[in-house]
Amino acid sequence: MSIESDEGTDLRQQMAVWRNRFLRLLDRSPAPTAISRPDGSLLIANPSFSALWGLTPGQIRDRNLVDLLVSTDEDSLRKLSEGLRYGRRFRYPIPVEWDTEGLTRTGQLTVEPVSDEFLTPTLLMTFLHVTDRAHDMERELAHALSPQEGRILALVASGATSALIARSVGLTPDGVNYHLSRLCRLLRVPNRTALVAKAYVLGLLPPASWPPDSRESR
Structure with missing residues (x-):
């Protein structure tokens, strides 16, 4: 294999790594x-x-x-x-x-x-x-979350699994999933990733905590 071929392979690998990093950051952006x-x-x-x-x-x-x-x-x-x-x-x-x-x-x-x-x-x-006013209404509704749901939301943002969240807040995994489904319906989002993103937009999660620290979920 030629040196030029090796350099081309390395460059493509580096580009793939940076593309994946960019996409992960974009997904996390509020x-x-x-x-x-x-x-x-x-x-x-x-x-x-x-x-x-x-x-x-x-x-x-x-x-x-x-x-x-x-x-x-x-x-x-x-x-x-x-x-x-x-x-x-x-x-x-x-x-x-x-x-x-x-x-x-x-x-x-x-x-x-x-x-x-x-x-x-x-x-x-x-x-x-x-x-629009609908966005303001969403914000007002979202701030009516219970303390338990607030803790669950923060843990989801940190990357924690349902099992880890359950141990942290004293619920079963099914109980955690129930609250997450309720939060998704409340904020009108389809999944956890969108839930976290919208929570940042509405101010439910402090800007200083973004991007989430994946070490918190370990």
């Missing part, structure tokens, strides 16, 4: 975040983003931002379109609306073009900040 092509086709979305439609990241992949979100400001879209055409690397705030579970939600989508230097933007990094 901010609804997605990466799309310039035409809006989604490549990656984290649990916080996909949970706003009651979906998982896998279910929302390949959907288009244009189909999910409706801009309420044509001037913002015009600025983004011009920025992409001329290669301007700014952050573009766009007020948006979307429908989910019979509700019309509102927020601000921040779009940041990403590419190698001097090249036309090849990706769009997008962040969605929810601003």
Whole structure:
């Protein structure tokens, strides 16, 4: 095997390692975040983003931002379109609306073009900040959690299993799973990963505790 082949293999392995690290960080991010092509086709979305439609990241992949979100400001879209055409690397705030579970939600989508230097933007990094009253109601409802549920939520965020949580809070694993199912219904998320992400968004978990320390679950 040639030296060039060995170097190429090492480089691919390093790229795979960094890609996996990036995806793990994206999944843990409390901010609804997605990466799309310039035409809006989604490549990656984290649990916080996909949970706003009651979906998982896998279910929302390949959907288009244009189909999910409706801009309420044509001037913002015009600025983004011009920025992409001329290669301007700014952050573009766009007020948006979307429908989910019979509700019309509102927020601000921040779009940041990403590419190698001097090249036309090849990706769009997008962040969605929810601003509607339904979000405030979720926050108020979430803060009514019992102390027991608060402890369970913190342990889930640390990466603890149901068995470890049960030993820590004095419940059976089935009892822990009951509370987790209730929390998922309350916050309208499909799974534990999305539950933790939304808990950070709503302020149920302190920002200083993010990212979770996996040593706590050992």
